[in-house]
Amino acid sequence: MTPPDHVATQAAAHSSVQPPDAPPPVLEPGHTLSTVTDKISSIVLTAPPPRSWYFGLAISFALVMLLMWTITQLLWRGVGIWGINIPVGWGFDIVNFVWWIGIGHAGTLISAILLLLRQTWRTSINRFAEAMTLFAVACAGLYPLLHMGRPWFFYWLIPYPNTMGLWPQFRSPLVWDVFAVSTYASVSLLFWYVGLIPDLATLRDRSRHRLGRKVYGMLAMGWRGSALHWHRYETAYLLLAGLATPLVISVHTVVSFDFAVGQVPGWHTTIFPPYFVAGAIFSGFAMVVTLAVPLRAVYGLQDFITERHLDNMAKIMLATGWIVAYGYAMEAFLSWYSGSPPEEYVLVNRMFGPYRYQYWALLACNIAVPQLMWSRTVRRTGWMLFIVSILINVGMWQERYIIVVTSLHRDFLPSSWGMYHGTKWDWSMFAGTIGLFLALLFVFLRLLPMISIFEMRTLVEEEKHVHGGHSDTSDPRGPAP
Amino acid sequence: MSEQLATVTGLYGLLAEFREPEQVVAAARAARSAGYRRLDAYSPQPVEGLAEAIGHRTSRVALLVLVGGVVGCLSGFALQYWTMGVAYPINVAGRPLNSWPAWVPVMFELTVLCGALAAVLGMLGLNGLPMPYHPLFHVRRFEAATRNRFFLCIEARDPLFDREATQSFLERQKPLEVYEVPW
Incomplete structure (x- = not known):
């Protein structure tokens, strides 16, 4: 049975030209070690930044100034300028904290989990996705710190011997969160920097500017590509990926414990950890797409970030979108199945209460819109995927808003029900952190290679071997580069 | 003897440049079997089997x-x-x-x-990093080690190192060029 089949498929593969539904390549053919090196490093070293870069940096820098002004007002006048109140003590801060942390998770997923799964297509998007993680975590970290009201006492969260004789309560998820988020920020930074070292050496050797050679040279720490060094480097990089993989899952699990360990109706469920992790990956990939689509267009990187990447990321969004949908369904089911009136009321209140528009908007953005990605045209067309990803970002923000606000504003005791709305300062702070995120990203694009050069070179070599086998016979894509 | 040679001649080693990763792996294997022990290879990306070819076994x-x-x-x-x-x-x-x-x-x-x-x-x-100075950086051409070329260096402190013999050994490996690496 098997041999004829086998022969037949082989013959088909050889005789036909590329079938129409074959996935597009991870790297467009025709690239060599020097072309990938030159193309990526020239964005940093020689090419003047495109006009849209100046435009984007100007806008995001203006938003950073808005953030500074908001923080100044906040420290001067206190958290009363925000909309938080009793019963809703966790307003925009926790919504935005969870939103930003979630966005960061796709970066770690791409760099660590896809590395372990040997998904070579990750290579051209992992660097800027990791940068995105760092900047998103920086934005996320601002919120709990400022939410403390007196952020200059932030070090009280850290266990250290003090004259008050006090220690943090290690049985509280809020303390776990301090450890989880700070570990996440540190490990992401290490991972990103280790990945950058060989590329910094490339920039050192290719920079024609004195200052550039010095600064990149110092950051590259004298990397010279020794075989021995590469050997240890690869071991360390793989182990870092192995450590970062459970870490990324633990971080959003701990974030969900902040809610799930509490007794508030709508929070106290065991579905929260997996549902939060899936939501984080969902929103994170949406943000990677939101960034990747304009980047590849503006910098002409269609050879490196191909339709295959968009297609794969869309599929991940579709899959995680369904996990999130399952989470919503389970939340609804459990609120009915619990038999507890406050739990049952949470669902009714979400669907028909004062925040119903946000609830239905979140279902539309997170469940209905992603179904467009069943279409291959949507998955492989940049602007369509861009719109879908923006809507998912909006939807995931609504989701966190619904979780935080609708659960708190009407809990067990109707006499202490209330309403919550963000004030202009809540919105200006949110806009400001978006500006901070984008400004950091624009600076990163200008100063560091946005695609990992050495991993692209590895990819070139692998492609050469794949093509080399039958390049002279019937490969329709032409001879090996 | 070889240590003295290095200080007298002011030579760190001899550096051969290759175009393909397979060539540098083959050259490294040949150098090992010729008895050289103080050698290292340099490449723009990790090359499979290269660390083993220069005699590196496990990593701590x-x-x-x-x-x-x-x-x-x-x-x-x-x-x-x-x-x-x-x-x-x-x-x-x-x-x-x-x-x-x-x-x-x-x-x-x-x-x-x-x-x-x-x-x-x-x-x-x-890896002994950070190490901003290294003799290899004296070789102007070595900057291609972070772009598209592969290098094999036999160091002067190797007991078998001999200015002439090692040079002709490296040239037999069909490199693009062999360079002297001064201290």
Whole structure:
């Protein structure tokens, strides 16, 4: 049975030209070690930044100034300028904290989990996705710190011997969160920097500017590509990926414990950890797409970030979108199945209460819109995927808003029900952190290679071997580069 | 003798440049079987089998990460046991002070943190980085080692090193060029 089949498929593969539904390549053919090196490093070293870069940096820098002004007002006048109140003590801060942390998770997923799964297509998007993680975590970290009201006492969260004789309560998820988020920020930074070292050496050797050679040279720490060094480097990089993989899952699990360990109706469920992790990956990939689509267009990187990447990321969004949908369904089911009136009321209140528009908007953005990605045209067309990803970002923000606000504003005791709305300062702070995120990203694009050069070179070599086998016979894509 | 030679001639070694990764692996193997032991290869990206070809077997990075992880985990437990059980005990309805299940998240985070630090610092330490100066950087052409060329260096401190013989050995490996690396 098997041999004829086998022969037949082989013959088909050889005789036909590329079938129409074959996935597009991870790297467009025709690239060599020097072309990938030159193309990526020239964005940093020689090419003047495109006009849209100046435009984007100007806008995001203006938003950073808005953030500074908001923080100044906040420290001067206190958290009363925000909309938080009793019963809703966790307003925009926790919504935005969870939103930003979630966005960061796709970066770690791409760099660590896809590395372990040997998904070579990750290579051209992992660097800027990791940068995105760092900047998103920086934005996320601002919120709990400022939410403390007196952020200059932030070090009280850290266990250290003090004259008050006090220690943090290690049985509280809020303390776990301090450890989880700070570990996440540190490990992401290490991972990103280790990945950058060989590329910094490339920039050192290719920079024609004195200052550039010095600064990149110092950051590259004298990397010279020794075989021995590469050997240890690869071991360390793989182990870092192995450590970062459970870490990324633990971080959003701990974030969900902040809610799930509490007794508030709508929070106290065991579905929260997996549902939060899936939501984080969902929103994170949406943000990677939101960034990747304009980047590849503006910098002409269609050879490196191909339709295959968009297609794969869309599929991940579709899959995680369904996990999130399952989470919503389970939340609804459990609120009915619990038999507890406050739990049952949470669902009714979400669907028909004062925040119903946000609830239905979140279902539309997170469940209905992603179904467009069943279409291959949507998955492989940049602007369509861009719109879908923006809507998912909006939807995931609504989701966190619904979780935080609708659960708190009407809990067990109707006499202490209330309403919550963000004030202009809540919105200006949110806009400001978006500006901070984008400004950091624009600076990163200008100063560091946005695609990992050495991993692209590895990819070139692998492609050469794949093509080399039958390049002279019937490969329709032409001879090996 | 070879140490003296190095100081007298002011030579770090001889450096051969190759176009393809397979060539440098083959050259490294040939050099090993010719008896050279003080050699290293340089490449723009990791090349499979190259570390083995120059005679490198195991890496201690993995062991360091294990030690780092275990130290992180145990210190996480010790920190929480001491603060929650000894230094600042709070009796919550008679529940045990050693409430270790609640401490798992922090123990886990510290395991990952210390393991990751051990991986990065261990890798850099074993590689002797940061090292801003290295004789190889004197060779102008060596900058291609971070772009598209592969290099094999036989160092002058190798007992078999001989200026003429090693040069002709390297030239037999069909390099693009052989360079002298001054100190």
